[in-house]
Amino acid sequence: MKYSEERREAVLKKLFPPNNRPISEVAEEEGISAATLYLWRKQARDDGQLLPESGADSEGWSSRDKFNAVLETAALSEAELAEYCRQRGLYPEQIRRWRQSCEGANERAQAASRRESEELKQERKRSRDLQKELRRKEAALAETAALLTLRKKGPRDLGGRGRMTSALDRQQAVELVNEAHAAGARLKSACAELGIGLNTYRRWAAGGHDKRPDAVRPKPAKALSDAERQAVLDVCHQPEFASLPPAQIVARLADQGTYLASESTFYRILHDANEQHHRGRMAPPRQSGPPPRHRADGPLQTWTWDVTYLPTAVRGQFYYLYMIIDIYSRKIVDSEVFASENANNSSILIRRAVLREQCCHAPPKLHADNGGAMKGATLLATLQKLEINPSFSRPRVSNDNAFSEAMFRTCKYRPDYPTKGFESLEAAREWVHHFVQWYNHEHRHSGIRYVTPDERHRGLDHDILARRHQLYQAARAANPERWSGDTRNWTPVGPVWLNPEIQNDPRASLEAA
The missing domain is CATH 3.30.420.10 (Ribonuclease H-like superfamily/Ribonuclease H)
Incomplete structure (x- = not known):
């Protein structure tokens, strides 16, 4: 059924303030379905009319109705505001309070927006920091892996100021450093792993060979002349000095008031002339070999x-x-x-x-x-x-x-x-x-994780240490804040060496030979 506009307006006035009659009551009185009244109220609201919920007093109005009331009274004078309030069962003080609430809500919305913007900014900063830290750790992990590979592949220590290095060793070192650098290691760290400096690496990478062996070196001004060197040899060849070492010769020459050269110079001249060798029945000095290892x-x-x-x-x-x-x-x-x-x-x-x-x-x-x-x-x-x-x-x-x-x-x-x-x-x-x-049977030995020698001899140490590990794990789970790292190491000791090989021991090469 289609209703006229006059009747529709008359019915809606019963829903307008100050009446605010419930829709169910007006529907029963007018003989119009409640659904139609709900539709009319919605259309009136969409047109900008003030229609609070039915039966609600002015303090129970929704935020939307209060906002509409503030908008409708924004341009009214005091007299017009008083008339508006009497028609709708309101007080001017309520309108003013609602207006302040709207203004405060706007400020709160701006503050919330600023707060959200700041939080978003901080979150983006944390994200950037985490990404930066992740990249740093990934780079550190890649560098560690590359250096470990370099350590396995690399030759012995090539460093040392003035040390002679063959062209083959130089080429191998440069290739290994380049490989480690490509895998994520820094050049400085890769060079340090081989015992060389950055400048040495760059010089080797540029190519060329070491010219020091073939270099023409000037004779020092303080060096002995050929005649002085021959005089030293002539003295050593004299019958009275033929069986004496340079230390004895120098002392006897000093007693005779003669100085030719120092003791070390005597040794050096004899060595250059291929006349400095071990003599006599005494065994020549030898370096002790590596110890027996078991x-x-x-x-x-x-x-x-x-x-x-x-x-x-x-x-x-x-x-x-x-x-x-x-x-x-x-x-x-x-x-x-x-x-x-x-x-x-x-x-x-x-x-x-x-x-x-x-x-x-x-x-x-x-x-x-x-x-x-x-x-x-x-x-x-x-x-x-x-x-x-x-x-x-x-x-x-x-x-x-x-x-x-x-x-x-x-x-x-x-x-x-x-x-x-x-x-x-x-x-x-x-x-x-x-x-x-x-x-x-009683002494807990520190070298075998504090079990007794008899327990380890009978193979009981694994079970004992496993129980200790479980106890420490339970204690850590009960009070995790008291543990800054791992629990005590209760892992059974593995193989035992008598005289284990020491890394970088020069006698290891003697043993291998």
Whole structure:
């Protein structure tokens, strides 16, 4: 049904302020459906008319209705505002308060916009910083990987001021540095890995060869003349000086009031004339070779043993403590105190240790010093019978048997060690027996993650250390703020080396040769 405009206006007035009658009540009174009234109210609102929710007083108007009221009264005078308010059941104070709220909302909107803009700016800055840090870490990771590869591929240290480097080594170094630089390493870091400087790298990369070997060098003004050099050789050829070294010749010439040259110059002239060689029956000096090296991946693979003095109550008289150690577990496999030191006592102790550990079919390596008790014929025959491969320290080298030396230090620094000497051989043996029991079964050794040597010897250290690791992980989970890094390392110790190879040890090349 189509309604006239007059009736439509008359019905809407009942919904206008100050009436504000509910739509359901007006629909029942006018006989018009509520849906039609809702449609008319929506159309009136779209046309800019003030139509608050039905039944709501002026304080319950929606924000939209209040905003419309502020807009409608913006250009009204005080009298017109009073008339407008009376027609709609409002107070001028409400209009003024609504206007202030609108203005404040606008300021809040601007403040919120500024705040959002600032937050967005800060977020973009954080994003840029994170991206920058990510790029830095990626570059550092790439550089580390490139340097590790360079370290594996690179030759020995090429650096050193004035050092001669062959053309082949130069070319290889330049290629390796270029490869590392392409993989993400900085030139300075790559050059430092090879022991050369940036200027050296640039000079090598430019090509050319080292002209120093072929350079014509001027003779120093202070150098000896050919006649003076020949005079030195003539003196050395004289019968009275023919068997003497330059040190003796220089001293005797000084007693005669003659000075030809310094001692070092004598040596240098003789060397240039191919007359400076080792003479006599004395063996020429030689560099000691690398120490014997042994690796133990488990118990009963490598033993070390040694003998130490035990003081007695009589000054100058000693007992002799023999002790055998398994370097993998640090366990004292056997020990004994004797009144004398000889190969027969050594043979007795080693046979007893092999029988006690039941390793006759797979005897361990046995390392010792070069003493008479370690290299006597009786002992060597016993080792050959037991099929034990002996190993000895280098002559006149005191640190090739470090495990035994450390054991003796632990032994002699026990609180109950009798510093004034043992009263008898039986007293010494009883004390050593108690020490061995304490060391093997109670002492937590720092070199094997603080388990006892007996526990490691029997393979129990893995379970013990795993339980300690679980305990520390639980403690960290209970109070994570107390842990700034990883928990204590309870990983079982792996293989043990006797005299491990030291990196950059010049004797390693001698061993390889």
